[in-house]
Amino acid sequence: MFSGAQISLYPMSDDFVGIILGALHALDPYRSDFRIETDDVSTLIVGPPEQLFPAMRDLFAAAARTGTHCVLHATVSRGCPGEPDDPICTPLSGAGVRGDLAGRIAQARNVVAAAELAGQTVAAQFSLYPLGAVQHMDEIYGCIDFLKTSGVFDRSKNFCTKLRGDAGPLFATLGEAFLRFGAPEGHVAMDLTVSANSPSKI
Amino acid sequence: MFSGAQISLYPMSDDFVGIILGALHALDPYRSDFRIETDDVSTLIVGPPEQLFPAMRDLFAAAARTGTHCVLHATVSRGCPGEPDDPICTPLSGAGVRGDLAGRIAQARNVVAAAELAGQTVAAQFSLYPLGAVQHMDEIYGCIDFLKTSGVFDRSKNFCTKLRGDAGPLFATLGEAFLRFGAPEGHVAMDLTVSANSPSKI
Numbered sequence A, B: 001m002f003s004g005a006q007i008s009l010y011p012m013s014d015d016f017v018g019i020i021l022g023a024l025h026a027l028d029p030y031r032s033d034f035r036i037e038t039d040d041v042s043t044l045i046v047g048p049p050e051q052l053f054p055a056m057r058d059l060f061a062a063a064a065r066t067g068t069h070c071v072l073h074a075t076v077s078r079g080c081p082g083e084p085d086d087p088i089c090t091p092l093s094g095a096g097v098r099g100d101l102a103g104r105i106a107q108a109r110n111v112v113a114a115a116e117l118a119g120q121t122v123a124a125q126f127s128l129y130p131l132g133a134v135q136h137m138d139e140i141y142g143c144i145d146f147l148k149t150s151g152v153f154d155r156s157k158n159f160c161t162k163l164r165g166d167a168g169p170l171f172a173t174l175g176e177a178f179l180r181f182g183a184p185e186g187h188v189a190m191d192l193t194v195s196a197n198s199p200s201k202i
Helices: A015-028 A051-065 A101-113 A138-149 A165-179 B016-030 B051-064 B099-114 B135-150 B165-180
Strands: A003-011 A033-038 A043-046 A070-079 A121-131 A153-157 A160-168 A189-197 B003-011 B035-038 B043-046 B069-080 B119-132 B153-157 B160-166 B187-196
Touching: A003 A015, A003 A051, A015 A051, A051 A165, A051 A189, A070 A165, A101 A138, A101 A165, A101 B043, A121 A138, A121 A165, A121 B119, A121 B187, A138 A153, A138 A160, A138 A165, A138 B051, A153 B160, A160 A165, A165 A189, A189 B119, A189 B187, B003 B016, B003 B051, B016 B051, B051 B069, B051 B165, B051 B187, B069 B165, B099 B135, B099 B165, B119 B135, B119 B165, B135 B160, B135 B165, B165 B187
Parallel strands: none
Antiparallel strands: A003 A043, A003 A070, A033 A043, A070 A189, A121 A160, A121 A189, A153 A160, B003 B043, B003 B069, B035 B043, B069 B187, B119 B160, B119 B187, B153 B160
């Protein structure tokens, strides 16, 4: 199963290049596991699905710690038809045993409860798209049930769900939403925006 | 059918608030047709599906004309289950006659060829998600056939397609991709990023 993300970091600052280059060091511990390609719009990271959200968390937290208003956007995908299978994307934990929705919601909640705090408060909103499945809304509603008890749920918005909280449990919540819902080997995509230090906190 | 977008504008500048507020005037001609709601992460616009991309084009071109490196992100959606029907979303052109894929590709190409130039070069990348359909890849591959002859096709990337060109035909291409592919009343979502004035043009 191919898994990865197209990620972009937007520091709202004249020194956006310096802030991006400074934050990129946070990806160093992950570089040996990922294939990374950059162009003028985004950076592709391809690798084990469980490492995608920790890598994004560390990259974004490094940029946000400058105090600048920063946004991360990511188009995250797993199981996309037409993408080659790639050994680099092998799940670290194996394919795993999948249970019913209620069981998966409980497992996801436990992972988030055990997540370490990152010391950086962030807001996020995302849309989860389980593709090629006629019953795709069942998985989405199950995922929303999990999100509402994750401890970082903010509110439902049109087309997306908004989270707010410490980057540790918040990115853990995003990872669980992405990996534990939708068919195990199915095509699942996520449209993710994370924001910190906004002057217009609401 | 409910249609709209969550949009965000990111000027990479210390004066990001001023640039955003200045560009928002470009939405004035559309305000009477849209419901608009803003929070700290994005602005929701809900209205006729044909006006979503012209409104985003005018907003983004206004920000890009400052010469600042700017990015627009939008989560665009139509036909989302669970969203209420809303008279404000009635298509201006009626439901329209839908033909086979080849006919729709030709129609989309004609619309793009007739689009006025905006005088602003931009890069874009997007993912199109026709949801709840087992054959979703047929519509995606048909859409890609259209994109390759749109005149603004740049290249295929993992998880998305990249465009480059004048904002006029480029946003027309995005609108055609969104409206003419996927089931007419089906759930279709788009994850869209548009960039201008990047210092790392590739």
